[in-house]
Amino acid sequence: MLEAYVPILIFVFVATGFAIFTLIMSGLLHPERYNKVKLEPYECGIEPETDARDRYSIRYYLVAMLFVIFDVETVFMFPWAVIMDELALFGLIEMIVFLFILVVGYVYAWRKGALEWA
Amino acid sequence: MLEITPTHYLVLSAGLFMIGVIGVMVRRNIIIIFMSIELMLNAVNVNLAAFSQQWQHVTGQVFAVFVIAVAAAEAAVGLGIILAFYRNKETVNIDEMNVMRW
Amino acid sequence: MAEAIVFYGLAALILGFAVLVISTRNTVHSALYLVVNFLLVAMLYVMLGAEFLAAIQVLVYAGGIVVLYLFVVMLVNLKRPPETHQDPRRQTRLGLALASALLAELAAIIVYSATGESAPAATAAAAAGADIAGGNVEQIGMLLYTNYLIPFEVASMLLLVAMIGAIVLAKREL
Numbered sequence: 551m552l553e554a555y556v557p558i559l560i561f562v563f564v565a566t567g568f569a570i571f572t573l574i575m576s577g578l579l580h581p582e583r584y585n586k587v588k589l590e591p592y593e594c595g596i597e598p599e600t601d602a603r604d605r606y607s608i609r610y611y612l613v614a615m616l617f618v619i620f621d622v623e624t625v626f627m628f629p630w631a632v633i634m635d636e637l638a639l640f641g642l643i644e645m646i647v648f649l650f651i652l653v654v655g656y657v658y659a660w661r662k663g664a665l666e667w668a
Numbered sequence: 669m670l671e672i673t674p675t676h677y678l679v680l681s682a683g684l685f686m687i688g689v690i691g692v693m694v695r696r697n698i699i700i701i702f703m704s705i706e707l708m709l710n711a712v713n714v715n716l717a718a719f720s721q722q723w724q725h726v727t728g729q730v731f732a733v734f735v736i737a738v739a740a741a742e743a744a745v746g747l748g749i750i751l752a753f754y755r756n757k758e759t760v761n762i763d764e765m766n767v768m769r770w
Numbered sequence: 771m772a773e774a775i776v777f778y779g780l781a782a783l784i785l786g787f788a789v790l791v792i793s794t795r796n797t798v799h800s801a802l803y804l805v806v807n808f809l810l811v812a813m814l815y816v817m818l819g820a821e822f823l824a825a826i827q828v829l830v831y832a833g834g835i836v837v838l839y840l841f842v843v844m845l846v847n848l849k850r851p852p853e854t855h856q857d858p859r860r861q862t863r864l865g866l867a868l869a870s871a872l873l874a875e876l877a878a879i880i881v882y883s884a885t886g887e888s889a890p891a892a893t894a895a896a897a898a899g900a901d902i903a904g905g906n907v908e909q910i911g912m913l914l915y916t917n918y919l920i921p922f923e924v925a926s927m928l929l930l931v932a933m934i935g936a937i938v939l940a941k942r943e944l
Contacts, residue, residue, distance in 0.1 A: 606844040614841045615744045615936045618834040622740045625826045629911030651926040655933040670774045680781045682876045691792030693865025717818045726909040741932035747842045748939035754846045
């Protein structure tokens with residue numbers, strides 16, 4: 551059974567190997583001629599004003615939290631979708647109840663402005 | 669030794685759980701403590717999956733799905749509490765979290 | 771044989787990364803080690819024949835929960851790194867002692883169960899479970915939406931409460 555995962559393993563090795571190979575090769579081959587502009591985080595564009603390790607807005611947390619909650623919701627929906635035919639109407643009602651409860655939360659989040667970015 | 673039995677998985681899960689316990693006991697940073705709790709929940713899931721394989725029945729895996737749902741809820745609320753606390757005390761050190769209200 | 775090599779390799783990596791998670795000073799590094807740990811545990815689920823569990827481990831843990839952790843680490847970014855000041859109440863020794871006591875307890879259980887009568891073979895249970903046909907996801911679905919219907923609906927309630935609770939806790943700055 552585990553043999554079925556050999557292609558994935560090869561894929562992982564090739565992906566990692568390619569990244570390491572590229573880093574090493576470009577490190578060996580590239581000429582080293584630095585100047586101040588080249589070493590800036592963005593060669594063209596807005597100059598960075600503060601350190602990247604600054605406090606972030608709490609909205610990032612809210613978005614990530616909502617993502618996790620709805621992620622778990624989809625996880626519950628995958629097995630339901632696979633056996634939809636066998637469960638028939640019963641399964642549909644189950645899932646409607648499940649979704650209704652979560653939509654209540656979604657409406658709450660919306661009304662409280664958790665989804666607004668501005 | 670070369671044949672992998674469910675006991676092997678249980679020992680691994682016990683080790684993982686132990687590392688989580690040590691993390692909760694020793695570290696003072698509450699975010700690391702939460703990560704240790706996630707490690708322990710993972711150990712429990714490995715346990716459930718191992719038993720599920722031993723008995724050739726998926727009930728254990730269904731329970732593991734519920735454990736993951738609970739872990740997600742725990743992370744959402746727990747980290748919310750950390751943020752609310754940080755807003756008031758500007759620290760994530762649990763030794764300084766010693767009042768119920770302020 | 772091959773299974774043994776894969777298992778021991780995975781086990782060593784899982785435990786090693788778990789130790790890194792709890793021992794690194796930098797919280798961001800801890801979160802990144804946690805991702806690796808979760809991915810390795812997902813591989814363990816594949817070995818145990820729990821493909822669905824492996825998929826949601828990657829989807830929810832590695833893809834969702836760790837991102838949440840990273841955002842919170844960024845949000846509570848401290849100019850002074852935590853734990854630099856030596857705390858007199860730091861209970862490292864007590865923690866290690868408690869953990870080793872728990873380890874001894876578990877070791878005793880393992881030795882006891884290894885010397886006692888071995889676990890009954892899975893044949894009877896396999897016969898009980900064999901009536902659920904289909905792949906891993908179908909089996910989980912069949913059980914989840916029939917036997918565990920109420921826990922499933924309660925789970926949605928739990929997620930609702932978690933969502934509302936987290937919004938209330940974080941809302942003051944909105």
